Amino acid sequence: MDYLTLKSLHVACVLVHVGGLFANALTLAFLETPRDTARLAALRRLRIWDRFVTGPAMIALWGLGLYMAQTSGQFGAAWLWAKLVLVVALSALHGLLAGTLRRAVADPLRPVHGWIGWTPPFLAASVAVVAILAVAKPF
Amino acid sequence: MSVRDYALLRVASVVEATTLLALVGVAVPLKHFWGWPDAVRLMGPVHGLAFLSFGWTLMQASAQGDWPRAEVFRAALLACLPFGGFVNERRFAAKV
Numbered sequence: 501m502d503y504l505t506l507k508s509l510h511v512a513c514v515l516v517h518v519g520g521l522f523a524n525a526l527t528l529a530f531l532e533t534p535r536d537t538a539r540l541a542a543l544r545r546l547r548i549w550d551r552f553v554t555g556p557a558m559i560a561l562w563g564l565g566l567y568m569a570q571t572s573g574q575f576g577a578a579w580l581w582a583k584l585v586l587v588v589a590l591s592a593l594h595g596l597l598a599g600t601l602r603r604a605v606a607d608p609l610r611p612v613h614g615w616i617g618w619t620p621p622f623l624a625a626s627v628a629v630v631a632i633l634a635v636a637k638p639f
Numbered sequence: 640m641s642v643r644d645y646a647l648l649r650v651a652s653v654v655e656a657t658t659l660l661a662l663v664g665v666a667v668p669l670k671h672f673w674g675w676p677d678a679v680r681l682m683g684p685v686h687g688l689a690f691l692s693f694g695w696t697l698m699q700a701s702a703q704g705d706w707p708r709a710e711v712f713r714a715a716l717l718a719c720l721p722f723g724g725f726v727n728e729r730r731f732a733a734k735v
Contacts, residue, residue, distance in 0.1 A: 562691060566684045588691070595695040599702025606703075 506568050513561035518627055520554025521590065524597040525619040531604060533611040543605045550598055558594060583633040586626050593619060640704045645735045648700050649728045655693040656724025658686040663721055693718055 527546055535543070565587075569575050597619065600612055632638070662685075666678035694715070701711045714730070717723030 558695075559692075562688060566687060570680070570684060588694075591691060591695055592698045595698025596702045599699035599704075602699070602703045603705070 503568065503572065506564055510561055510564040510568060513557045513564065516557040517554055517561055517594075518623075520550055520557065521594055521597065521623055522620065524550060524554070524594075524601055525616070525623055528597060528600055528604065528612050528616045529620055531612055533609065535604070535608040540605060540608055543601065547598075547601050547605055550601060554594070555598070558591060562591070577637070578639045579633045579637045582639075583630055586630050586633075590623070590626055590630075593623070640700060642735055644700060644703065645731050648696050648731050651689075651693040651696040652718070652724045652728040652731065655686075655689045655718055656722065656728070658682065658689040659718075659724065660721055662686045690718065693724070 523546060527543070531539075531543075569580060574580055597616075600616060603610065604612055662679070662682040666682040669675045669678045697711065697714055697718075700706070714727050717727050
């Protein structure tokens with residue numbers, strides 16, 4: 501597979517993963533307690549989406565990204581290391597959101613933590629910086 | 640958290656610890672003492688993915704189980720040390 505095909509697949513996985521991240525973050529940020537049956541059903545569907553679409557997209561984007569970085573010899577570039585720090589943080593955030601989603605389904609009476617409300621703006625800012633680093637490669 | 644959740648965390652810990660040992664104990668000496676860098680080129684990304692998988696699983700478990708921050712920090716720190724992942728595995732096994 502050539503570099504452009506790999507890059508296209510990587511970007512496709514990033515789009516699917518980021519879409520799933522925003523769905524999780526916004527749903528949890530605006531979640532009310534206690535949660536009724538309809539809301540719980542929606543949360544369960546979102547959990548399934550996260551497990552079978554958002555999660556695998558993250559694994560694929562990491563695999564493709566690391567492979568491309570290594571084969572293209574760009575591992576030493578400063579912009580790539582800055583991007584790596586941000587995408588590690590975004591992956592960790594995905595883990596936290598996935599766990600919070602599970603707990604929200606398991607315990608409908610328990611409110612989610614307050615910091616969840618900060619995740620949508622953090623996501624928006626991080627994704628914007630990642631896009632600038634990946635496209636403009638400023639340093 | 641279910642037994643299955645802990646089992647996943649334990650598997651992620653063992654895989655992370657094993658790939659770290661393979662990288663530090665085999666691939667790095669092969670590169671520096673025998674001039675064979677291919678092992679590091681292979682094991683570097685493999686361990687990177689294993690570490691990420693462990694980190695992701697740890698974050699998910701900590702949010703789901705509402706773990707104290709100190710416990711999450713300790714597990715993350717241990718994962719950075721050779722054999723630390725095996726200590727993590729034993730600690731998670733004791734929680735079940």
